[in-house]
Amino acid sequence: MLKLYHCPGARSTRSVWLLYELGLEFELVTLGFSMAAxxxxxxxxxxxxxxxxxxxxxxxxxxxxxxxxxxxxENYDHRGLHRGPGDNERNAWLQWLHYAETIAVHGASLVQQKVFIAPEQRSETVRKLESRRLFKAIEVIDKHLASRDYLLDSGFSAVDIGVGYSIHLATMVGQLDGLENVHEYHARLASRPAFQRAMPESAGEVLGD
Ligand SMILES: N[C@@H](CCC(=O)N[C@@H](CS)C(=O)NCC(=O)O)C(=O)O
Incomplete structure (x- = not known):
């Protein structure tokens, strides 16, 4: 059986959400977000x-x-979440699959500044820089969503999970004022049963409280 190692609120939530969307059985091994674990x-x-x-x-x-x-x-999709070689949206699918990480690194850096780093070691310069870079990365998504509901014209796919989770995290740590298409996209994703099942109970859990 598939086995997934996961910490609640970490990027592994993307994999949990995807496994639920795919309707697969798997063993979830939940680790504490600590060096010990x-x-x-x-x-x-x-x-x-x-x-x-x-x-x-x-x-x-x-x-x-x-x-x-x-x-x-590639190995387990029976729900139309993949766009494989030969699909006319394959290249766009790959693009957004990896773009998720571009957004995620700025969100993770802000979580470090706001939560994990001791207050006296936090940097206002890093916080401002990462906030700006997070905003710009999500602004690209906002413009892209002006004429579609999901990242691909054909509708929801696995890449909405990676990017959507990064946006979900950004809504908690960043200022996304004015990015209305992104807010509507986030609400669309958050209404999905698999999203709700995968997400931690509270924002505190996301931020490592
Ligand atoms: N690019 C990797 C990043 C994985 C990653 O950094 N995960 C974080 C949680 S969001 C982690 O495990 N951090 C623990 C640590 O850095 O010690 C991925 O997307 O799988």
Whole structure:
């Protein structure tokens, strides 16, 4: 059976959401978001950088969420979430699959500034820079969504999960004023049962409280 290593509120939530959208059975291994759990020798033996997500499927182990998304879609999609080679939206699908990480790094940096780094070590310069870069990365999505409901013209696909989770995180740590298409997109995604099932109970859980 598929096994997913996950911390509530971490980027691994994207993989949980995708697994629910795909309707797959899997074992969810929930780790604490702590060095004790993530740097434990038994976990490092599976996922050598000690991060989440990590997917194990028989002899296959993957510890990069974009690769996990592509692998699951290529091997297990029966719900139309994949756009494989030959599909006229394949290149756009790949583009947005990886763009999710461009947004996520700025959100993660802001979470570090607001939550994990001790107040006396936080940097106002880094906070402002990362906020601006997060906004600009999401502004691109806002313009793209002016003429469509989802990232692809053909409708919801797996890439809305990666980008959508990064936007979900950004709504908690960033100022997204004026990005109305993005707010409507976020509401559309948040109404999906698989999204609601995958998300942590509270914003505090997301921010590591
Ligand atoms: N690009 C990787 C990033 C993975 C990542 O950095 N995960 C974070 C959680 S959002 C983590 O495990 N952090 C623990 C640490 O850095 O020690 C992916 O998308 O899978």
């Amino acid at each position: 993530l740097r434990a020798p038994e976990y490092l033996a599976i996922s050598p950088l000690g991060r989440v997500p990590c997917l194990v499927d028989g002899q296959t182990t993957l510890f990069e969420s974009g690769a996990i998304c592509q692998y699951l879609c």
